[in-house]
Amino acid sequence: MSERREMERFQNAVERWSEARGRDGKRAFTIPLTGASRDPHFLELDRISMADWLDARGFTTPFLRWYVEYGTRDDFGAVLSETSAWAGLHYFAARSMETAQLEGSRYLVWPEGNGWLVKGLRSRLRARWRHHALALRVVPMGSRVAVDYLDVDRDELRRIEADGVVLATPGFVTKRLTKGLGDVAPLPDRTTSPWVVANVHVERDYEPNRAWDSMIYDSPSLGYVDAGHQGGAPKRRTVLTHFRAYGDPDVAGTRAMLLGHGWAVHAGAVLDDMRTAHPEIVEQCRRVDVMIWGHAMPRPRPGFLGADPMGSAPMIAERVAWAHVDQTGYALFEEATDRGVRAAEALGKSLGLAMGDSYLGPVT
Numbered sequence: 001m002s003e004r005r006e007m008e009r010f011q012n013a014v015e016r017w018s019e020a021r022g023r024d025g026k027r028a029f030t031i032p033l034t035g036a037s038r039d040p041h042f043l044e045l046d047r048i049s050m051a052d053w054l055d056a057r058g059f060t061t062p063f064l065r066w067y068v069e070y071g072t073r074d075d076f077g078a079v080l081s082e083t084s085a086w087a088g089l090h091y092f093a094a095r096s097m098e099t100a101q102l103e104g105s106r107y108l109v110w111p112e113g114n115g116w117l118v119k120g121l122r123s124r125l126r127a128r129w130r131h132h133a134l135a136l137r138v139v140p141m142g143s144r145v146a147v148d149y150l151d152v153d154r155d156e157l158r159r160i161e162a163d164g165v166v167l168a169t170p171g172f173v174t175k176r177l178t179k180g181l182g183d184v185a186p187l188p189d190r191t192t193s194p195w196v197v198a199n200v201h202v203e204r205d206y207e208p209n210r211a212w213d214s215m216i217y218d219s220p221s222l223g224y225v226d227a228g229h230q231g232g233a234p235k236r237r238t239v240l241t242h243f244r245a246y247g248d249p250d251v252a253g254t255r256a257m258l259l260g261h262g263w264a265v266h267a268g269a270v271l272d273d274m275r276t277a278h279p280e281i282v283e284q285c286r287r288v289d290v291m292i293w294g295h296a297m298p299r300p301r302p303g304f305l306g307a308d309p310m311g312s313a314p315m316i317a318e319r320v321a322w323a324h325v326d327q328t329g330y331a332l333f334e335e336a337t338d339r340g341v342r343a344a345e346a347l348g349k350s351l352g353l354a355m356g357d358s359y360l361g362p363v364t
C-alpha cells in the first residue's frame with residue numbers, strides 16, 4: 001500500500017513539473033533541450049543527483065526506486081546516483097504525450113532501429129555518400145578545409161576538400177579530429193555509458209498478445225523488444241533485442257570488463273536474464289548476436305548542464321561546425337536532429353549562403 005501511495009505522490013510531483021514554467025515563461029523541461037527554461041530555480045536541480053532528490057522527499061520504497069532508475073538507465077545508461085536530478089525529472093516530465101497534435105497517434109516501431117532512419121535519410125541525399133570511411137583529422141587550407149580519412153575497404157588514406165565541414169562525431173572523437181586546428185572552442189567533457197545489445201533469434205509459436213517492449217522487474221537489464229512486432233503477418237521466427245546499460249560510476253573499468261568477456265559469457269548472461277520471464281528461451285533460441293557499445297551515450301551526471309546550459313554554439317572553429325548529442329549531453333533522437341540542423345544552418349550562414357528561414361522555426 002505504501003508503495004502505491006509513493007507512486008501516486010511521485011506521479012503528482014511529475015505532473016507539477018510537467019506544467020512548471022520558469023520566470024522566462026518557458027517550460028522547465030522540453031525536448032529538444034534548447035527550448036527549456038534557464039530559470040536558476042530549475043537549474044539548481046542539476047547540482048544534485050536523482051538519488052539525492054528522491055531521498056530528500058522520502059521516496060524510499062524498492063518499487064518506486066526501481067521504476068525511476070529504469071528510466072535513468074534507459075535514457076542515460078546511469079544509476080540514480082550517477083544522474084543529475086534535472087535529467088531524472090526531465091525523463092518523466094518533458095514528454096507531453098497528451099497534446100492536440102498527438103491526439104489519436106500511436107507508437108510506430110521498425111525492426112532496424114536507427115538503421116531505418118539512416119536508410120530514409122540516405123534515399124533523399126543528393127550529395128555523394130562515402131561509407132567505411134574513418135575520419136582521421138581536419139586540416140585547415142586557407143579558404144578551404146580538408147578531412148583526411150581512412151578508406152577502410154581499400155586500406156588507403158584519402159582526403160576530401162570542402163568549403164566547410166560538419167563533424168557529426170562524439171565529443172571525444174571531435175577533439176581528436178580538430179587537434180591540428182588553431183582556434184577551437186572548448187568542447188564539453190562527457191562521461192559515456194557502456195551498453196550491451198544482443199539480438200536473440202527465436203523460433204516459437206505465434207502469440208498475438210505478446211508485447212513489443214517487455215521489462216523484467218528487478219533485473220539489471222532493460223528487458224527486450226520484439227523487433228518483428230509490427231512486421232505484418234504472424235511469424236514463428238522473430239528477433240528479440242535485449243538491452244543492458246551499465247550505469248555505475250566506473251565506466252572505464254566496465255568497458256574493460258565487457259571487452260574482456262567473450263561471446264559465450266555475454267550470450268549466457270542475456271539468456272539467463274530472459275529465462276526469468278521465459279523459462280523456455282534456450283530451447284527456442286537459434287542464434288545470439290552480441291554488440292558491445294563502449295561509448296553508447298553521454299551520461300548526464302550532476303553538473304552536466306555546465307556553464308552554458310542546453311547546448312553550445314555549433315561553430316567550433318572557422319569553417320567547422322559540430323553536430324552531436326554530446327553538445328547538450330542528452331542522447332535522444334530529437335536532440336540529435338536539432339543539433340544537426342543547427343550545425344548545418346550555422347555553417348551555411350558562416351559561408352555566406354542564403355539559408356532562408358530556419359528548419360527549426362523561430363530559433364530559441
Ligand SMILES: Cc1cc2nc3c(=O)[nH]c(=O)nc-3n(C[C@H](O)[C@H](O)[C@H](O)COP(=O)(O)OP(=O)(O)OC[C@H]3O[C@@H](n4cnc5c(N)ncnc54)[C@H](O)[C@@H]3O)c2cc1C
Nearest residue numbers: 133134135168169170173195296324325331332333334336
Ligand atoms: C542501445 C541504444 C538505444 C537507444 N534508444 C533510443 C531511443 O529509443 N530513442 C531515442 O531517441 N534515442 C535512443 N538512443 C540514443 C540515440 O541513438 C542517440 O542519441 C543518437 O543516435 C545520437 O545521434 P548523434 O548523431 O548525435 O550521434 P551518434 O549516433 O553517436 O553518431 C555519431 C557517428 O559518428 C561516427 N563516427 C565516430 N567516429 C568517427 C570517425 N572517426 N570517422 C567517421 N565517423 C565516425 C559513428 O560511427 C556514428 O555513426 C539509443 C542509444 C543506444 C546506444
